[in-house]
Structure formats: C-alpha cells, structure tokens
Amino acid sequence: MKGILVPSKPMNFNIPLLRPIRILLFPFSLVYALVVKVRNWCFDKKIFTSTSFNLPIICVGNLAVGGTGKSPMVELLIRMLKDRYAIAVLSRGYKRKTRGYALAGESTTALDIGDEPMQFHSKFPDVAVAVGEERIVAIPQLLHDRPGTRAIILDDAFQHRAVKAGLNVLLTDYSNLFTRDWWLPSGDLRDAPSSYRRADIIVVTKCPEAMDEDQRRAIEIEIDPKPHQQIFFSTISYGTPYHITRQTAGVVNEEVEVLLVTGIANPAPLKRWLNEHSRTYYELAYSDHHIFTIDDLQAMIRRFTGITAGKKLILTTEKDAVRLIKFKQELEDWPIYVLPISPGFLFGEEDRFANVITTFINEFK
Known part of the structure; x- marks a missing residue:
C-alpha cells in the first residue's frame, strides 16, 4: 500500500490477484475487439484513408498498453540518427496540460508537452521534439517550423493509422508477448494481434541477458514473422x-x-x-x-x-x-x-538493426 514503508524484496503482489476482476470484464473485451476490428477493416478497405508524407517516417509502437520500452527505443533511434540526419520526434504528449500542436523550446516543461517528450527534449536539446494529438495535422506544422527535417520518428503511433509510416517498428514485451495476450480491459491489447503484420521490424524487448538460441527460435516460431519482417531481441541495459x-x-x-x-x-x-x-x-x-x-x-x-x-x-x-x-x-x-536505461540488442545484432533503419532513410523515394 502507498504510504507504508516496508521492504519490497520478500513481497510479491503479482497480476494473478487481478485475474478474477479481469475475467469479469471479458464481455467488454469482446465489444472493444469488435470496434477495433471494424476500424482496422475500414482502413484496410480504404474506407478510412491513410496519408503518406514525402519524407521518411519511422513509427515506434506496440499492440498493448503498458511499458514495452518505447521511450528507450525512441532514444536509441535519436542517438543512432541525430549526427547523420536532421531528425524530429513527434509524440501525442500524454497527460500534458495543453492541447494541439506544440514544439518544445527553452522554457518548455513536462506539463506543456508530457513527460516522455520532455525527456527526449531534455536529453537531446538540438533535436526537434513536438507533440500533437492528431499526427496528420501536427506533421505539416512540424515541417513548417523545421523545414530542414530529413526524417520523423513517431512515438507510440502504431495504432494511429491516419498517418502511413514508411517503417513500422513494433515492440512486444518478452514477459507478455502479444501472441499470449487478450483484448482490453480483461487483457492488455489495444489493437488486434493480427496487426503485427503491418510491422516491418519486430523487437522483443526486456529479454533476459542469458537468452539462448533455442529460446530465440521458439519465440520466432510463435510470432511467425512474415517474409517482409525482421525480428530482433533486446534487453534492458542500466546506466x-x-x-x-x-x-x-x-x-x-x-x-x-x-x-x-x-x-x-x-x-x-x-x-x-x-x-x-x-x-x-x-x-x-x-x-x-x-x-x-x-x-x-x-x-x-x-x-x-x-x-x-x-x-x-x-x-x-x-x-x-x-x-x-x-x-x-x-x-x-x-x-x-x-x-538511465537503454535497449541492448542480443546476439550482436545492433549493427544489423541500425543498418535497416539507415537504409530505409537513405533509399527513401
């Protein structure tokens, strides 16, 4: 309980205590699933349209709510790209006290743009960081403010299909793979498991450092990446x-x-x-x-x-x-x-990951 000072090591208040409540919410999950599937069907059939932009856009997202490591992945991409290209980051700005489009500046606070965008802005002050609930509206405003932008990283936008990213990076937590999850609110999925097919890169995050090839292969078989998809595995590196x-x-x-x-x-x-x-x-x-x-x-x-x-x-x-x-x-x-934390790629594949990202930008037409 909050407010009681007790050692945490011997305690284990885990999710199983919540499962009976989540089972009761199962009917609501079916309604939620129907709504999401209808929405995705409308995008697939072009009843709802997706807009493309004439520059490389990299989307980082997931299928589930909760922490899959999106912010560390965005930071990794920033560090990887900022010295080679003029890049910008666009987030929604969750739980900020403002609305609409905003570009971070010297006097910006977390209340103005949200905690994660503020984290990006504080650590990388020379990189353009902007927020906007409607990405399709915010992107032209960002390009107006920073006309030299070479590429945009969309933070947490995989399910926002109004903008069609050129490269989709989908994250899934090793301890809660999307293949084993269920729809909100009885599970953690906010998008259909089948939506993983839209991804170009799948990163299984928060893997144990000692993960071996047999474990890797078992997860690859379970996820079943399509021919156009590449799958990577990462762990948490603490600074x-x-x-x-x-x-x-x-x-x-x-x-x-x-x-x-x-x-x-x-x-x-x-x-x-x-x-x-x-x-x-x-x-x-x-x-x-x-x-x-x-x-x-x-x-x-x-x-x-x-x-x-x-x-x-x-x-x-x-x-x-x-x-x-x-x-x-x-x-x-x-x-x-x-x-501080950062993703550490397992099996020595960070260079391969970086090559996929930079090749996408360099060959964008």
Missing part, C-alpha cells in the same frame, strides 16, 4: 545513476538501501535490478504518468527519512525525473538519483 539536479554519479550496491519512487506502467524490471544490486529497497509507487505534487514530495522525504540505514538513497526513472524536476530547489540537498 550509472546520476543526481537529479547536480548530475553527479551515484552508487547502488549491496551496502545501499533504496527508496524507489516510480510513476511508470511497468516497474517490474527495475525491481528485479534492485533485487540484484541493492541491500534492500522500499517502494513508493504511483500511477503511470503521475503528476507529482508538493504533498507527494513531502511524503517521499518522510519515507526516506524513516529508513534507518547509514547508506541510503532515493532512486527514480528518467521519465519520473522530468515530472519531479519542478521541485529542483527542494531536491538539491537530497540524495535523489535517476537511473
């Missing part, structure tokens, strides 16, 4: 924690107790990492994209103060950090650190 305001490096090891503060969809991989790297950890969990208040900050400080260990720190994610940084002055003197 060095850095202080939220001073950017100085921090250390998490078996002597340190950690207060984990998150407002993300799937903190499970991060908890597993803490199980392996910290003495113990305590959790203060909020809903995905939670907008932190001064009361939340005070609760965090109280819980941290209640930890009696000599070596302790507060740890949060980069996505949460952009929503906490508005309390910069209050956080300056507290040991609150941010843990």
Whole structure:
C-alpha cells in the first residue's frame, strides 16, 4: 500500500490477484475487439484513408498498453540518427496540460508537452521534439517550423493509422508477448494481434541477458514473422545513476538501501535490478504518468527519512525525473538519483538493426 514503508524484496503482489476482476470484464473485451476490428477493416478497405508524407517516417509502437520500452527505443533511434540526419520526434504528449500542436523550446516543461517528450527534449536539446494529438495535422506544422527535417520518428503511433509510416517498428514485451495476450480491459491489447503484420521490424524487448538460441527460435516460431519482417531481441541495459539536479554519479550496491519512487506502467524490471544490486529497497509507487505534487514530495522525504540505514538513497526513472524536476530547489540537498536505461540488442545484432533503419532513410523515394 502507498504510504507504508516496508521492504519490497520478500513481497510479491503479482497480476494473478487481478485475474478474477479481469475475467469479469471479458464481455467488454469482446465489444472493444469488435470496434477495433471494424476500424482496422475500414482502413484496410480504404474506407478510412491513410496519408503518406514525402519524407521518411519511422513509427515506434506496440499492440498493448503498458511499458514495452518505447521511450528507450525512441532514444536509441535519436542517438543512432541525430549526427547523420536532421531528425524530429513527434509524440501525442500524454497527460500534458495543453492541447494541439506544440514544439518544445527553452522554457518548455513536462506539463506543456508530457513527460516522455520532455525527456527526449531534455536529453537531446538540438533535436526537434513536438507533440500533437492528431499526427496528420501536427506533421505539416512540424515541417513548417523545421523545414530542414530529413526524417520523423513517431512515438507510440502504431495504432494511429491516419498517418502511413514508411517503417513500422513494433515492440512486444518478452514477459507478455502479444501472441499470449487478450483484448482490453480483461487483457492488455489495444489493437488486434493480427496487426503485427503491418510491422516491418519486430523487437522483443526486456529479454533476459542469458537468452539462448533455442529460446530465440521458439519465440520466432510463435510470432511467425512474415517474409517482409525482421525480428530482433533486446534487453534492458542500466546506466550509472546520476543526481537529479547536480548530475553527479551515484552508487547502488549491496551496502545501499533504496527508496524507489516510480510513476511508470511497468516497474517490474527495475525491481528485479534492485533485487540484484541493492541491500534492500522500499517502494513508493504511483500511477503511470503521475503528476507529482508538493504533498507527494513531502511524503517521499518522510519515507526516506524513516529508513534507518547509514547508506541510503532515493532512486527514480528518467521519465519520473522530468515530472519531479519542478521541485529542483527542494531536491538539491537530497540524495535523489535517476537511473538511465537503454535497449541492448542480443546476439550482436545492433549493427544489423541500425543498418535497416539507415537504409530505409537513405533509399527513401
């Protein structure tokens, strides 16, 4: 429960507790599935139209709600492309306090454009980052503001078929493959499993580092990629924690107790990492994209103060950090650190992935 300070290592409040509730929601899933299938059929039959643009557009998305690693993948693409091409990123800007199109600038905050776009803007200030609920409207505005743009990365737009991307990168979580999932709200799928056929690249994310060829082959058989599709496997690579305001490096090891503060969809991989790297950890969990208040900050400080260990720190994610940084002055003197992550490709295939991306841009007509 939020507000109770208890060690998280021995506890396991897992999804099976929610399954009876989800079973009750099964009829609503059938209605949802019907609506989505009719919508997709209308796009397939060109009753609803998809618009193409005369530049390379790379879409990063998934079929399920929750964290499949879209933001780290977008960041990987930015790092891969920004020194070679003038690129831009376009997101919806989920849970921002504004509406319509907006291009990030020097005074932009997470409330203006959302936490994930703000994360991109903070880490890559020279890259154009924009938001807009209607991508088909936002893309021309973005190109008007940045006419030299060579390619656009669409963040979380696989199911938004009004824009036809030239290259679709579909992510699916190793622990919750779309092939084993079910429709919302009794499952996590927001799009039809068969929609995976629209993807050009499929990335199975959050795989165990020790994944072997037999496991890889079993998943490839289960997903059944089509002849035009390439499939990759990635794991989570954790970087060095850095202080939220001073950017100085921090250390998490078996002597340190950690207060984990998150407002993300799937903190499970991060908890597993803490199980392996910290003495113990305590959790203060909020809903995905939670907008932190001064009361939340005070609760965090109280819980941290209640930890009696000599070596302790507060740890949060980069996505949460952009929503906490508005309390910069209050956080300056507290040991609150941010843990960066990035996708690490297994089986030595990052160069092959990069080649697919750059070839698409270079050969775009």
